[in-house]
Amino acid sequence: MPHLSPINGKQSIQETEQAIEIESIDFFVRMMSILGMPRSVGEIYGLLYFSAVPLPMDQIVSRLGISIGSASQGLKTLRSLKAVRTSYVAGDRRDHYLAETEFRRLFSNFIKEEIMPHMESAKERIAKMEEALPVQDEKSAEFYKIRIEKLKRLTRAGGRLLPALAGLLKL
Amino acid sequence: MPHLSPINGKQSIQETEQAIEIESIDFFVRMMSILGMPRSVGEIYGLLYFSAVPLPMDQIVSRLGISIGSASQGLKTLRSLKAVRTSYVAGDRRDHYLAETEFRRLFSNFIKEEIMPHMESAKERIAKMEEALPVQDEKSAEFYKIRIEKLKRLTRAGGRLLPALAGLLKL
């Protein structure tokens, strides 16, 4: 293992920053992957989260060693979740990106964008089950009704609880 | 499109059950995929959810048209989440599976099994950041401290809120 520290054994400021950056990227890559986001999205957010200055895309590309295609796609995703925003930097025509660090808002956007649309289509699917049901008139009909009712309660509860969740997140 | 209904235009009980089964499988395949579970797991649960009788694995295999490997794997996953349980059927040596339909409990198990372990490793990663930090002693140290503090609040809130979530699920 190469010797990276100064002779006195203390790590330089750059080394500290680099160590934190690595942990941050690791942290958010895993976080995002729980939420079903690709690695690159986690990497970009992790890098920006501990950057005091807004970074242009080419900096993101070179520091993370990812392709410009991935960076562009990842930033698009992060923008749509409002997890990053662009900040104007005088005398530079590139977009510069900054991490949005208010997790409550991020979370709320994620639920609205990524989860709620599924709840809608779930409701449609339950409606189809109910369309099919009424013909059924033997004893098993009761069983089906109960199971469908459970699904309805689940989606209703989900639809109410999930958007309210962000509010519960007292950070 | 082939004519599947009887001449009177009403659908048979089997057709109704099949229609509901299809919607159920569709419903849970999507549900599970939000939670990062493979298609086969959703299919199996969707089939069992609307089955009044416990089904043995070979029934699951033949009705879903999946391999026995997938079925075995999927059932293992579902068992570990306590989303299915086996039920004894007299005079049959095969295991018979039944869906657990109490979503509150399912949800709670999912969080405990799939989410909480990540929260633990997140805490370890934050600890590493704090180890790296103290050397840093210029003005930017403050920035890092604030960001790390935010992460700590996030993981703390997550660790408390997520396990409590199932309790909020009033179905």
Place this chain on the structure above:
DNA sequence: CAAACTTTTCAAAAAAAAATGAAATAAGCA
């Protein structure tokens, strides 16, 4: 205990998801 049946495991194949990079497009500047 051995034959018949059931289930699990796991290497290989197939499918799905993500990353790449180059061409196309867009946007700022002289």
Place this chain on the structure above:
DNA sequence: TGCTTATTTCATTTTTTTTTGAAAAGTTTG
């Protein structure tokens, strides 16, 4: 406007995940 730089798009490649199927392991019962 034309030149330069920045960004997006998307067909292709790479990587990861899931499924398959057959062999191994495990069970039950005659």
